[in-house]
Amino acid sequence: MTTRILPAVGDPDAARSVVTLLSQLPDAEPAAPVTDSTQLVDTLARLAAESLDELPEVVLVHERIGPVPALDVVREVALRFPAVGVVLITADASPVLFSAAMDSGARGLVTLPLGYEELASRVQAAAQWSAGVRRHLGAGAEIATGPGGTVVTVSGAKGGVGTTVTAVHLALAARASGRTVALLDLDLQGGDIASYLDVQFRRSAADLAAITDISPRVLQDAVFVHETGLALLLAPAEGERGEEVTDRAARQIVSALRARHEVVVVDCGSQLTGANAAAIEMSDTALLVTTPDVVAVRAAKRTVRMWERLQVRKAEETVTLVNRHHRSTEIQPPLVQKITGTRTAGVSVPANFKELQAVVDAGRLHDLDAKSTVKQALWALAGELGLVGAPAPTAPGKQLARAGDRGSLGLRRRTGGR
Structure with missing residues (x-):
């Protein structure tokens, strides 16, 4: 042989x-x-x-x-x-x-x-x-492919651009199509998916950081199953514990989730750490969220260049989502694509925070009305990224090619072990 x-x-x-x-x-x-x-x-x-x-x-x-x-x-x-x-x-x-x-x-x-x-x-x-x-x-x-669902990371060009709302609704859309979905909060110091989904749970990703072999039972104990069917792995309530989740731990956590779910959505926040950088490089699609203003687009460009310098992700393998978009805004998606060197998503999310305010304040983001233009855009984005079996009837989206195959990150060597 x-x-x-x-x-x-x-x-x-x-x-x-x-x-x-x-x-x-x-x-x-x-x-x-x-x-x-x-x-x-x-x-x-x-x-x-x-x-x-x-x-x-x-x-x-x-x-x-x-x-x-x-x-x-x-x-x-x-x-x-x-x-x-x-x-x-x-x-x-x-x-x-x-x-x-x-x-x-x-x-x-x-x-x-x-x-x-x-x-x-x-x-x-x-x-x-x-x-x-x-x-x-x-x-x-x-x-043939070994254990492995689709992994999508959602990162913010800067704070406040809508990263968590985007991550949550991508996960909800995938779950609504019948897929098994995990939502991981790797915004380890400031992440608060729990508040958006009205969850109180003491376990977090930090509890898995020191475990070298994450068994199904160990993972089950750390995950909260939400009423929507999402499997939530939350950020630690004590932000300082985020440092316990190293790049190696993040790779093991993402691999464990990927092995047991068809879709894994990771909220990476807006700060680059060894943990979320590892997730970004492992992902099938790395989504970068920005708003159509000069400060945010400049931040998006800096983020993309940093990812390239650290060999986390190439610009052409990154998908940029323009959030709070309006037709009258001077900065339009084609300009964002040109400035950042990324591919912009075919869907832009409209500037309509009034639709979100009540459900965000109530911690019930999953109860957002189906008629919401924000929800329709985000669920269409899920279809575009291939996270649902078929585009949502209220918001069909065209298929977008994957941003690149998964990898791992040697960020410890380049960033002093973080």
Whole structure:
């Protein structure tokens, strides 16, 4: 049996060394190396979308892959593509690292400098494990992509532009179409989805931060099931606890929610932290909310440029929503698109806060009248983003291409561990 191997190695010299050895393995079919973690996940997602049979049996992850730490890359590949055997290449042969690699989902560990016998043994073992998993799964099409619903992050160009209202109604629209939906509040210091939906619940995302393996039971204990059917994972009531949710914790939380829900909507607020940056990079669609005024549009541009500098998200892979739009406003969506370099949503949300004020003050945002132009626009946006089975009858929207495949974030390395 031919073993397809995808090396993920950032250093060109190390990549050549790995490929040279792989080419000597019997019945091995090494692919061209991918050079970073984002390219690795994107490549696997593209192959999985075609068929389980298209995925390589083995993925080799070099310890210096970047920008995401290697163990986090191993964990995400193992979670999202459970039929792929992951082998870590590292110079650290300590029992501590070996244990950490196994806990992350690796099927083996190869030490540097590379040796033929050890590499052949680990690749063969990982390939046999992969073949066994695929036989067990029966190669069902629904298994090919691994656990994974659609993840949409909603971020604000600045505070007060309507991020939470947008996130809540995208989730409500998806739920109304019959999908299982989780709404995660990663505005960790100032998020208050609970107040918008009249919820009092003591559990929050911070309670999952220190858990290395989020089981269905653990997740169930932390989630509040709202009367609308939304599964809510709230921000901590004590803002200082938000620091407990690191980028690694956020990746695990989002992955756990994604594995159990068809749609995951994440309210990221307007401040960039390691946690919400990880969610943004993992998402299928990153939505950036702005209002049509100079201050907000400038803030949107700064946000997009910062995401690019930190390798969180490319401008062309970001969708911008213009909220509180009016035809007489000087700044129109095409201008926002030109300034930010993003794609603007086909739907703009009208400036009609009077429709919202009563339900917001009452903490009953889910009771917003179906005739509300704001609700119709946001539910049409949900259709445009592909979050509903079909566009809402009162507000059909055209389909928008996905903003990009999911990835992970090595923000700890670039922002001092936050």
